[in-house]
Amino acid sequence: MIGQHPADLGGHGGGGPTEHANPTETQMEDFTNTHILVGEFELIEPHTLAQASESLRTHAGEAVIMAGGTDLLVGMKMEHIRTKYVISLGRISALKRVDTNSDLVIGATASIRDVAHNSVVRQQYCALAEACQSFSTMQIMVMGTVGGNLCNASPAADTAPALLALDASVHLTSGVREREIALSEFFTGPGGTVLSDGEVLEHISVPAPSLSTGSAFLKMGRVAADISKVSVAVTVVRSEDRVRQCRIALGAVASTPRRIVAAESELLGEKPTISGISKVSQLVQQAIEPITDVRSTAAYRRHLAGVLVGDAFRQAWLRAGGGEIT
Amino acid sequence: MTARTINLNVNGEHKEWSVAENDLLLTELREREGLTGAKYGCGIGECGACTVLVDGQPSLSCLVLAQSVDGCDVLTIEGLARGGELDPLQIAFLDQAAVQCGFCTPGMVLMGRALLNEIPDPTEKDVREFLKGNLCRCTGYSSIVRAILTHRR
Numbered sequence: 129m130i131g132q133h134p135a136d137l138g139g140h141g142g143g144g145p146t147e148h149a150n151p152t153e154t155q156m157e158d159f160t161n162t163h164i165l166v167g168e169f170e171l172i173e174p175h176t177l178a179q180a181s182e183s184l185r186t187h188a189g190e191a192v193i194m195a196g197g198t199d200l201l202v203g204m205k206m207e208h209i210r211t212k213y214v215i216s217l218g219r220i221s222a223l224k225r226v227d228t229n230s231d232l233v234i235g236a237t238a239s240i241r242d243v244a245h246n247s248v249v250r251q252q253y254c255a256l257a258e259a260c261q262s263f264s265t266m267q268i269m270v271m272g273t274v275g276g277n278l279c280n281a282s283p284a285a286d287t288a289p290a291l292l293a294l295d296a297s298v299h300l301t302s303g304v305r306e307r308e309i310a311l312s313e314f315f316t317g318p319g320g321t322v323l324s325d326g327e328v329l330e331h332i333s334v335p336a337p338s339l340s341t342g343s344a345f346l347k348m349g350r351v352a353a354d355i356s357k358v359s360v361a362v363t364v365v366r367s368e369d370r371v372r373q374c375r376i377a378l379g380a381v382a383s384t385p386r387r388i389v390a391a392e393s394e395l396l397g398e399k400p401t402i403s404g405i406s407k408v409s410q411l412v413q414q415a416i417e418p419i420t421d422v423r424s425t426a427a428y429r430r431h432l433a434g435v436l437v438g439d440a441f442r443q444a445w446l447r448a449g450g451g452e453i454t
Numbered sequence: 455m456t457a458r459t460i461n462l463n464v465n466g467e468h469k470e471w472s473v474a475e476n477d478l479l480l481t482e483l484r485e486r487e488g489l490t491g492a493k494y495g496c497g498i499g500e501c502g503a504c505t506v507l508v509d510g511q512p513s514l515s516c517l518v519l520a521q522s523v524d525g526c527d528v529l530t531i532e533g534l535a536r537g538g539e540l541d542p543l544q545i546a547f548l549d550q551a552a553v554q555c556g557f558c559t560p561g562m563v564l565m566g567r568a569l570l571n572e573i574p575d576p577t578e579k580d581v582r583e584f585l586k587g588n589l590c591r592c593t594g595y596s597s598i599v600r601a602i603l604t605h606r607r
């Protein structure tokens with residue numbers, strides 16, 4: 129790929145609190161000509177993943193992958209991204225799958241909407257269903273994909289905290305070599321991932337939760353149709369009245385979406401109480417590194433993160449079959 | 455860059471377009487076909503004025519490469535009326551005076567149509583949720599929501 133990394137997408141997926149991304153917010157002068165796509169490029173529309181990988185190898189360093197294009201084309205219109213080749217995954221029908229037979233498998237181009245609407249996802253992977261439903265517009269949900277949301281690697285990507293809290297893995301392929309890595313190892317910075325040149329995300333997998341598992345996602349934007357100032361996802365596994373396992377992940381409060389492991393262990397083996405939960409919130413507030421930008425101040429983000437973690441924990445605990453926490 | 459010939463259906467009519475890689479669906483509809491119902495509002499996915507239905511799905515034509523709709527069915531507001539008869543939803547928009555300057559209206563009506571095709575009996579919450587990516591600077595939205603809700607009855 130030539131030019132900037134596809135993460136730098138102004139006020140959209142890339143518009144989270146990213147000190148390091150440049151530009152961090154869309155400036156008015158960026159809006160000069162979004163009528164047309166000025167850059168010239170070649171569009172490659174393979175019908176199989178093998179063909180896509182081959183094109184990517186042939187044009188190594190000069191090509192970008194396109195899924196729904198809702199981040200990529202905005203970035204190209206704004207001329208933050210220039211590329212010689214665009215390889216679209218849109219005609220590879222196998223990649224659109226959402227499979228719930230055992231573990232949840234989300235193909236690279238499954239849309240946000242298809243995941244939001246899947247009945248098994250809604251019942252068993254609540255945090256993910258809520259993250260997908262929270263997307264700012266219906267058209268973006270129809271066009272955008274979960275794979276694109278992750279690969280774009282905005283710190284504010286809504287599906288990221290949910291999938292982190294659900295312990296998801298990503299399956300990457302170069303056509304020659306395949307690897308599976310934990311999502312918690314995937315993000316390297318705003319717009320950065322461990323994807324190497326020539327690698328494609330093939331699918332995302334999420335382990336099937338046990339009956340006594342509950343999860344929840346909460347997001348706060350400026351208005352209903354906005355990306356997050358702060359997003360939080362929590363998964364709790366219950367054993368009788370005690371916490372057996374807990375995962376807490378946040379978006380838009382650091383350079384990548386991330387798990388806050390220091391807070392996850394606080395309630396292990398304990399009965400959750402109001403004071404226990406406020407301790408968890410405090411640990412989260414200490415661990416995050418929010419910044420100030422157009423969406424929010426760092427101080428407000430830190431405050432909000434604590435509140436949302438508490439609320440998400442209570443919701444997840446209820447869904448895990450635990451009662452009201454007193 | 456190479457222009458490519460694509461075949462598609464626009465409002466039920468077969469079209470053959472020769473389009474370059476960086477041509478956008480919105481520009482082709484407006485400038486090639488003269489279908490100016492879909493509007494250029496922001497060009498970056500935020501306003502919904504360019505919404506058309508591609509294979510029945512609401513899509514932002516400002517962010518769709520023309521070459522990628524090869525083989526697709528595209529419906530614009532101009533194709534909603536059948537044989538000179540307005541779609542009942544268009545009549546509901548007129549009845550409720552849900553149109554002022556009209557700039558957002560094609561997108562609003564097509565979103566309403568897509569919603570009703572999916573949920574024939576939506577609640578007000580369904581309607582507001584479905585339309586949250588379509589901005590209107592004139593009406594204050596209430597009349598638009600009412601038009602979609604009254605149509606369902």
Ligand SMILES: Cc1cc2nc3c(=O)[nH]c(=O)nc-3n(C[C@H](O)[C@H](O)[C@H](O)COP(=O)(O)OP(=O)(O)OC[C@H]3O[C@@H](n4cnc5c(N)ncnc54)[C@H](O)[C@@H]3O)c2cc1C
Nearest residue numbers: 134141195196197198199200264272273276277286329499
């Ligand atoms: C108006 C608007 C509102 C938005 N609202 C939200 C919101 O509420 N929440 C939110 O999280 N995001 C939001 N976004 C951002 C964006 O829509 C999402 O990030 C979306 O999920 C991206 O998916 P896509 O398929 O369109 O990605 P694309 O634009 O196709 O790709 C994004 C990036 O990932 C790379 N990529 C995509 N797929 C793969 C793959 N399989 N392997 C390797 N690399 C890949 C591409 O090269 C590109 O760099 C919004 C965007 C717009 C324009």
Ligand code: FES
Nearest residue numbers: 495496497502516
């Ligand atoms: S012009 Fe397409 S969303 Fe605004």
Ligand code: FES
Nearest residue numbers: 554555590591592
């Ligand atoms: S009627 Fe003017 S923008 Fe909606």
